[in-house]
Amino acid sequence: MNREELENKLSEIKGKLISIEQTTDNRIYLLCESENSYAVNKFLFEDVRCRFVIASGIDAEDCFEVLYHYAYDKLGLIITLKAFIRDRENPAIESIAPFLPAAEWIEREIHDILGIDIKNHPNLERLILADDWPEGVYPLRKEVKK
């Protein structure tokens, strides 16, 4: 795909997005609500055939965000899907590991450090925190001070 074909392809999923933003020539951000993140991720990996880079969980004070970073190497692009989790009391998002094994570890890490429930994850055991780390303390939340 060239740049134009890629942008046409991305517009196919527009119905599930809040917006598409571009910060520089080769950085594209897709914004969506957490309910749609599974479908958009699947679209990016299987239809657009992007390479999964990593996901970043963020405590954005009024909500949680999970950023799924993808690369489209043929054009040197980084495409980031930004999913908003509005429910701060019981934050949850659908796992993408069932179709994308590369995401298994990072979803466990996000679960560990931010306390976001990853639904339908194949193995949601602790990855980063020690086994004797207290339950319910999520070190990357803003209320936890260094």
Add this chain to the structure above:
Amino acid sequence: MKESVRKPIIAIGPFHPLQEEMEFFQLTVDGETVTDINVRISYNHRGIEKISESLQFDQIPYLVSRICGICSASHPLAYIQAVEEIAGIEVPDRARYVRTIINELERIHSHLLWVGLGGHFIGYDTVFMWAWKYREPVLDLLEKITGNRNNYGNVRVGGCREDIPDELKPEILKELDIIEKKTEMLTKAILDDPVLHARLKGVGILSKEDAINYAVTGPTARGSGVDIDVRHDDPYAAYGDLDWKVITQTEGDVFAKAVVRLLETFESINMVRQALEKLPDGPIAVEVKEIPPGEGCGHAEAPRGETFHYVRSDGGNRPVRHKVRAPSYVNVPSFRASCIGQKIADVTLTLAAVDPCYSCTERLAVVDGHNNVIHDYDALLKLSREKTARISKELGYPGLKMEDLEIG
């Protein structure tokens, strides 16, 4: 009630006897064949992503260069590129070239390090001795340029900290000639050796499809026929100005990964030569006043694959979020595809073939967060002495002092 079948498990770790880092593999075996692997990591946390939120933008390069001693050029570079993206900073040409030279020297010494370790892992210690001997002058060059053999601390937001003095150029070129010759000899010896072919070919195959599903990067991907390389796909520093090839092999086995790394070493040597020749005159940094609100992604091709940093700024002098993804974080989990069904001895080697780096992979939790005890050097020394005294007492050991010994 039927008794469930109990399968033997071989535990390797938590301190890995061969890779000498903290990781814990539990191999479920059926005879010599490995049927499942469970891995536990995170014995090595330093809380770098959390610490980063408490540091200023210009302090963080020194923090992230300590994520990994070997990748201490590529981590800060990826971070800095993310920050420069947020602020829209144009880096002077000379700085782009200096960054390239440091990063390629890093790749040369890292690949030679792996080749040596690979030799050591299969009991071929001559390769280990050779490779590490030829790696040494590369570290000396890095020390001459940046002041350090590792942890160079040479990039800053807006450019570089140390320049490459023109009078050092002939010496670097001369050393490169020697390193190239020695690496050529080493490569030929490895490629010619029938024992190595027998040991490494067809072992630990990662298919192209699995390489894509596990999203592996660097030589692990290129050894499986996936031609990705950040230097080529999203050129940064001066890579777009240089003439070089992305090395790939299609077999996906341990041998293919070794060939990729060896051939890449020659490409890197050539890149350093070209960059030295083209090194433009001018300043090596621009002054950066402040970082505006925004977000940026920086990535760089580290020796083990793509290093990715995401930074978000709210306009203050510290990032509100800084995410680090080292290449081993995606390369290591591919063992599921490449190791299951292999013999135990091959699994050890296959796990080593991705050139895993655990200190890179684990960066997050806060050290000793339970009771917030921070031990300094003196406290650790005191604890150590107390422990020795306690053990001596328990064993009824009389204790021996240097001055009690009759020497001569």
